[in-house]
Amino acid sequence: MAKGKSFSEIIKGDQPVLVDFYATWCGPCKMMQPILAETAGKVGAKAKIIKIDIDKNPMAASRFQVKSVPTLVLFQKGKVIWRKSGVVPANQLVDVINKQATVNS
Structure with a gap:
């Protein structure tokens, strides 16, 4: 996460x-790591990608009903604009982020 900024x-x-x-401890979560890296490479500065460990941050997980x-x-601007559970392919993540970036530019 960005230094000095709260979630x-x-x-x-x-x-x-x-x-x-x-x-x-989650196997599918480990599969997401290279997918998120690929997504970050494709979207660049259009979006930030951060990871939240639910075991270390149970309040955040609870707050967003994970x-x-x-x-x-x-x-975006504090609002949930998309969510999905499970392993999501990079191309789908890129599409979702690009659509959002286009809507708000």
């Missing part, structure tokens, strides 16, 4: 923020 400050920005709610991991949530 709520990060998700309230104009830039879309894709949050990967994960757990270290019932299973991985759960991906796209925020």
Whole structure:
């Protein structure tokens, strides 16, 4: 996460923020790591991508009703604009982020 900024400050920005709610013990979560890296490479500065460990941050997981991991949530200006649980392919994540970036530009 960005140094010195809280989770709520990060998700309230104009830039879309894709949050990967994960757990270290979760196999599918480990599969998301290279997918998120590929997504970050393709979207560049259009969006931030951050990871939240639900075991270390149970309040954040509870606040956004994360019932299973991985759960991906796209925020913009503090609002949830998209969410999906399970492994999501990079091309789908890129499409979602690009649509959001186009809508708000």
